[in-house]
Amino acid sequence: MADRLPEGEVDASTFDPMEEPVRPRLLAVRQPLSSRATFLVGVLAFAVPLLLWCALSYVPFLWHPLVLVEDAGDTTQPGTYAYLAEGQLVEREVFAARNQELAQAHKKLARGERSNPVYFQPPHAVARALYTAFTTPPEGVGDGWFHQSLLQSCKVIFWGFFWSAVFGIPIGIACGTFAFYSRLFEPFIDFIRYMPAPVFGALAVSIFGLAEEPKVAIIFIGTFFQMVLVVANTTRTLDLSLLHAAQTLGAKNRQLVWHVVIPGILPALYRDVRILVGWAWTYLVVAELIGEKTGLSAFIYQQQRYRHFDNVYAAIVIIGLVGLGVDQVLGFLGRYFFPWESGNLKLLHFARGVRRVLPGSVRPARVLP
Amino acid sequence: MKDDTLELPSYLDHTPEVQERIETLQARPVVMSVEALGRDFDANGVRTTALSRVSFEVRKREFISVIGPSGCGKSTLIRILAGLDYPTSGSVRLDGRAVQGPGADRGMVFQAYTLFPWLTVKKNVMFGLKMKGIANGKAEQMATEWLGVVGLSDAADKYPGQLSGGMKQRVAIARALANEPRILLMDEPFGALDAQTRCSMQAHLLRIWEAVDVTVLFITHDLEEAVYLSDRIVVLGANPGRIVEIIDVPVARPRSPAQFLSGHFLATKQRLEELIHGPDVFRRGRAA
Ligand SMILES: Nc1ncnc2c1ncn2[C@@H]1O[C@H](COP(=O)(O)OP(=O)(O)OP(=O)(O)O)[C@@H](O)[C@H]1O
Ligand SMILES: [Mg+2]
Secondary structure, three states, X not given: OOXXXXXXXXXXXXXXXXXXXOOOOOOOOOOOOXXXXXXXXXXXXXXXXXXXXXXXXXXOOOOOOEEEEEEOOOOOOOXXXXXXXXXXXXXXXXXXXXXXXXXXXXXXXXXEEEEOOOOOXXXXXXXXXXXXXXXXXXXXXXXXXXXHHHHHHHXXXXXXXXXXHHHHHHHHHXXXXXXXXXXXXXHHHHHHOOOOHHHHHHHHHHXXXXXXXXXXXXXXXXXXXXXXXXXXXXXXXOOHHHHHHHHHOOOOHHHHHHHHHHXXXXXXXXXXXXXXXXXXXXXXXXXXXXXXXXXXHHHHHHHHXXXXXXXXXXXXXXXXXXXXXXXXXXXXXXXXXXXXXXXXXXXXXXXXXXXXXXXXXXXXXXXXX | OOOOOOOOOOOOOOOHHHHHHHHHHHHOOEEEEEXXXXXXXXXXXXXXXXXXXXXXXXXXXXXXXXXOOOOOOHHHHHHHHHOOOOOOEEEEEEOOEEOOOOOOOEEEEOOOOOOOOOOOHHHHHHHHHHHOOOOHHHHHHHHHHHHHHOOOHHHOOOOHHHOOHHHHHHHHHHHHHHOOOOEEEEEOOOOOOOHHHHHHXXXXXXXXXXXXXXXXXXXXXXXXXXXXXXXXXXXXXXXXXXXXXXXXXXXXXXXXXXHHHOHHHHHHHHHHHHHHHOOHHHHHHHHO
C-alpha cells in the first residue's frame, strides 16, 4: 500500500463508515423520514394548530375583538350607548365610546374584559363539552341525547357505505376485467357522478319517506358512482402477465376473476375502501339535513340555535375522531390481512391454528425433506 | 500476417453419436406443428409483419430453441403457440388438433416474473391443479413433489416476494410442469438473471428436462444458451420474422459446460452468429 495518499483521498483501510452516519434529510424526494422525525413531525401537525388556538383564546391582547361587560357603570346616564348592560358582549369601539360618554358626565365608568366572540370557544370549553355533550339531557322535545345522534349518524354511514360497496365493488371489478361491462356501465356512471348527490335529496325523500332510508340513499349515491370508477381503475392496474400465466395454467373466465383478479387487487381495493369511507362522511351532513333532521348534523344545528358553541365544536371534533378512528383501525387491520405485502404472518398462523383444531380437518401432508 | 483462428469442423458434420440422436428424434411423434404461420400488426394504420410463413415441427421429448435478433417476432410466435395471441394466417396444431386459445396442455414460463404474489410457493405450484379440480390433499402432495424436482422444498411456505429471481423462475417451471403439459413454452426465462445464476439455471433446466417426460420450446437471444440446451435451433430473421435456418445441434449429450470450447459447439455458435449478425462479422475481425 502507498505510504502517502494523494491529496483529498481517504485511506480505505482506516476509513470507518460508521464514523459519520448519513443523516436522512428532512426533505428528500420519496425517502422515508427517520423514526424520530416521523414522530416529531406527527406531533407538530397537531401541536401547532392547538397552540395557535390556545394563544388566540388565552392571550388577552391577541385578537379578542369584543368586550364582556362586567359592570355597566352608571346606567342612569343617558347617551347613544346607554344600552350597555352587565354580561353583554359588545364591540371594543362601542365600549370605548360609552366610557367616553360616562367620563364626560363624570359618572362611574363601565368595566369589562376583552373577550372573543361566542362562536370562538377556548380549548378547555370544547374539552369540557366533549364530556358534557354526552351527559346533558336533550333540551327540546324530540331532540336526542348526543350519543343517540352519534349512533344514528354511524348507522346512516354504515348502511349507505355497505350498500354502495355491495353493488359498487362487484360492478367495478366487472368493469375493470371485461371491456364489455366497462362500455356498458362506465360512460353512464361518468355522466351521473357529475350530478351532486344533494340534488337527489328531494327525490330520495319522496321515494323513501322521511325516515332513515333517504339518508342512506344519499350516502349511497354520493359514494357508489365514485366507487365503481375507482375500483374499475384499480382492477385495471393488475399485471396482465399474471392473467396470461393463469390462462396458460388452464384458468377459465370465472376462475380468472375469483383466483387471480380478486386476490390480485385485494390490497389495493382495501386501500380504496379506506379512502372511500372518507367520501361517505363528507355526504353525511347533506344526508342528515334532508327531510327530518337527524344525527350529529341535527345536534350541531340545534346547539348552534341555542348558541352552545362549545357543543358544536365538540360534535365536530367527535366526527373527526370517529373518522380518524375508523381509518386507523382499518389501517391497523390491513397490516395483518395481506401477509404477502407486509410480511406479517400472524393472522396466517392464527388461521392455520384454527383450521387444525376445527373438527373434521385434515392435517396437511408433511413437507418432504 | 499469421492467422491464428482455430480450425473448426463444419456444424453440419455429425458424429455417429449425434446422428443417432437426430434419427431417434425424427422417429418420434410430432407434438406441435406450426404451419405457415403469419402475424400482421396494424398499429395506427402502420402495418408490421411480425411473422411470415413460419413452419416447423416439434417432436416428443425434444428440446428446441428459437433464436433471432431483437424484434424479429420471437415473443409473438410463442404467444401464438400459447394461445395468448392469434395468427393472421396459418395454424398451430397440438397433437394434430388446431390450437384455439390458451390451455393447460401448453405450459409457459415468462421472462417477467409471473408468480402470484398472494400465494405461497406451494400454492403457486398447486394453482393449475386446483383449476383442474384436483382435490386439495392430492394437489398439495403433487406440488411438494414438483418443488423437490426443482430443488425448492425448503421454500414451500414462502411468498414469491421473499425469493431471488432464479428461485422465482424455478418455481414458475415447477408450476408449469405440475400441470404435465404436452409442451413447455419458455420465453427468455433467464433473460433477467445475472450471468452466474443464468448458468446454474441452464444446468438445472437440462437436469429437469432429462428427468421429466417433457417437450421444451425455448426462446432466447443468447447463442451459447441455445447451443448448450437444444437438440435443434430455429433461427429467425427480422423484417419480416421468418425462418432462416433450422440447425441440428452437433454437440453430443449429455451436455456439460466443458463442451463450450469443443469444436462442434464453437462451429455451431459461429454459424448462428453469421445468420443473425450477417456473414461479415468474422471477416471484418480478421482484416483488422
Ligand atoms: N401488440 C403489438 N402491436 C403492434 N406491433 C407489435 C405488437 N407486438 C409486437 N409488435 C411488433 O412485432 C415485432 C416482433 O415483436 P416481438 O415482441 O415478438 O419481438 P421479439 O423477437 O420477442 O423481440 P425481443 O427479442 O426484443 O423480445 C416488433 O417489430 C414489434 O414492434
Ligand atoms: Mg421478446
